Amino acid sequence: MNLPPLVQTFVLHFGEMGSRWGINRTVGQIYALLFVSKEALNAEDIVDRLGVSRSNVSMGLKELQAWNLVRLQHKPGDRRDYFSTPDDIWQIVRTLVEERKKREIDPTMTLLREVLMQEPASAEERHAQERMREMHDLFELLTGWYADVQRLDTERLVQLLTLGSKVQKILEMKDRLFVVPGSRKSRRADAEDK
Amino acid sequence: MNLPPLVQTFVLHFGEMGSRWGINRTVGQIYALLFVSKEALNAEDIVDRLGVSRSNVSMGLKELQAWNLVRLQHKPGDRRDYFSTPDDIWQIVRTLVEERKKREIDPTMTLLREVLMQEPASAEERHAQERMREMHDLFELLTGWYADVQRLDTERLVQLLTLGSKVQKILEMKDRLFVVPGSRKSRRADAEDK
DNA sequence: CCGATATTTCAGAAAATTCTGAAATATCGG
DNA sequence: CCGATATTTCAGAATTTTCTGAAATATCGG
Numbered sequence: 519m520n521l522p523p524l525v526q527t528f529v530l531h532f533g534e535m536g537s538r539w540g541i542n543r544t545v546g547q548i549y550a551l552l553f554v555s556k557e558a559l560n561a562e563d564i565v566d567r568l569g570v571s572r573s574n575v576s577m578g579l580k581e582l583q584a585w586n587l588v589r590l591q592h593k594p595g596d597r598r599d600y601f602s603t604p605d606d607i608w609q610i611v612r613t614l615v616e617e618r619k620k621r622e623i624d625p626t627m628t629l630l631r632e633v634l635m636q637e638p639a640s641a642e643e644r645h646a647q648e649r650m651r652e653m654h655d656l657f658e659l660l661t662g663w664y665a666d667v668q669r670l671d672t673e674r675l676v677q678l679l680t681l682g683s684k685v686q687k688i689l690e691m692k693d694r695l696f697v698v699p700g701s702r703k704s705r706r707a708d709a710e711d712k
Numbered sequence: 713m714n715l716p717p718l719v720q721t722f723v724l725h726f727g728e729m730g731s732r733w734g735i736n737r738t739v740g741q742i743y744a745l746l747f748v749s750k751e752a753l754n755a756e757d758i759v760d761r762l763g764v765s766r767s768n769v770s771m772g773l774k775e776l777q778a779w780n781l782v783r784l785q786h787k788p789g790d791r792r793d794y795f796s797t798p799d800d801i802w803q804i805v806r807t808l809v810e811e812r813k814k815r816e817i818d819p820t821m822t823l824l825r826e827v828l829m830q831e832p833a834s835a836e837e838r839h840a841q842e843r844m845r846e847m848h849d850l851f852e853l854l855t856g857w858y859a860d861v862q863r864l865d866t867e868r869l870v871q872l873l874t875l876g877s878k879v880q881k882i883l884e885m886k887d888r889l890f891v892v893p894g895s896r897k898s899r900r901a902d903a904e905d906k
Numbered sequence: 907c908c909g910a911t912a913t914t915t916c917a918g919a920a921a922a923t924t925c926t927g928a929a930a931t932a933t934c935g936g
Numbered sequence: 937c938c939g940a941t942a943t944t945t946c947a948g949a950a951t952t953t954t955c956t957g958a959a960a961t962a963t964c965g966g
Contacts, residue, residue, distance in 0.1 A: 522837045524830055528844060531823050537922095538816055540732045542954060553847075554840035561913075571956045576914060597964060598912065607846045622732055629725050633718055643716045646748035650722060652801045653747075659873050666876030674880055679853050682860030685879055686868055692882055731952095736924060755943075765926045770944060791934060792942065 519569045525554055529568070540621075544570055545578045549587060549603070558591055558600035586613050608672045615664065623657055630654040713763045719748055723762070734815075738764055739772045743781060743797070752785055752794035780807050802866045809858065817851055824848040 519526060529550045536546025547568050552559060559567075564575045579601060582588040587610070591600050604610055630650050638644040667675060678685070713720060723744045730740025741762050746753060753761075758769045773795060776782040781804070785794050798804055824844055832838040861869060872879070 522834060522840070524827055524832065524837045525840045527823065527827055528840070531820065535816065535820065538734045544955080554843045556836065556839040573914075573916090573957075574955055577955085580914085607850055611850065622729065626725065626729065629721065633721055636718055638718065640716060642750070643718045645750040646716070646719045646722070649748045656801055656805065659870065663873040663876045666878075670877050670880065676853065677883070678877075678879065679857040681883075682857045683864050683872075684860075685872065685883075686864065688882060688886055689871070689875075689879075692886075738925080767927075767944080767946090768925055771925085774944085 520567050521551075525551070528554060541581070542578075544568070544574050545581050548575065548578045549582060552582075552588060552601055553603045555602070558589075558593075558602035560598040560600050562598070564601075585617050587617075606672075608675070612668065615668075619661065619664070623661060627654065627657055627661075630657070714761050715745075719745070722748060735775070736772075738762070738768050739775050742769065742772045743776060746776075746782060746795055747797045749796070752783075752787075752796035754792040754794050756792070758795075779811050781811075800866075802869070806862065809862070813855065813858070817855060821848065821851055821855075824851070 521529060529547050532550035533543040533547040536543050548564055551564060551567060561575050565572050588601050588603060591602065593600060630653060633650055634647060634654060638647050715723060723741050726744035727737040727741040730737050742758055745758060745761060755769050759766050782795050782797060785796065787794060824847060827844055828841060828848060832841050
């Protein structure tokens, strides 16, 4: 591995971290390297810096392209492929969330919808279905929220995130201003546990 | 595998999905099974229903306990351990987010802070550090938002999620009501790409 | 079309992980 | 303390994933 120490630390960390996500070490390392590189790199550059085989890099880049996490570009008078990550880190976040949703949430939602159509054949199945419906509704709520904020431009998104739960305060203020007092809001028996 | 068809579908799906998260098939299956079960199950129950070895179940349950995703309880006059998931699905979400943060974000933040302390020894390292700072600040913003909303009770959290980006509208309204017009907000050169 | 260069494919080697059965350990009631 | 039952540990088998080198394929300029 042929990298400045500071970069190497980062790349190694991402390689290890990769396995906690669904990606392998090399893919994690390639991504980390591209992320911190000023210039786009070609496959051979990556081979030199990471010290892995050319074919491994080829496969890794393909996977990153399938994830839309990496951009392919060309330099004039050079027919090799050059790769880079978007400069805008928020674009990266958006892609990451989008792709994870596509791979993890969407298939599960499809399955849940199918299973929820079926007729339960026992009390056990009936209870299982109820639980699956809870999960389905939860995912629906979360993906709905996501679909919604995902449309915001970055500035507004950051604004919203910075606000955090203080939004709550503003909502309460809005309620006090515009809602007929005592129009029912509180007291919704939510038997939490733990 | 000895399960009602509807449950089996769900359990198998979670088993496969497991590998996209950091957990193995058996752990995914055990969790799915516990999630849809009305009653708490003991290890032997799980062995019977999933058809995997007793030792595999033992290790799987240990891992789920390490993730805080599973509760250990006892039945009177029975000294076996019984396991279940929380009834409240929001409690599950909170635990999941908390644990993933602990395992994935926190170590990365620690590393980023360390690396950002160092003196860059070249232009390349300087640029890499800048990128790492962007990532650091992004994580800071996201975890700050999380720490904030995580404190909300479930009812308010659902309220907020249901609102989605409509919060934005309310914020604008607030601005119009309370802020001196033209006090600067717009025009923040954000050179997006893509 | 040719030769040079770039990239991909893929079979099998290497490595990592998952899973099992057997043994060890722990805990209970009596 | 003993026997019965429950759980954990762990070495190695089975499986899966990752990685490599060699060959195949693709694409370019001329």
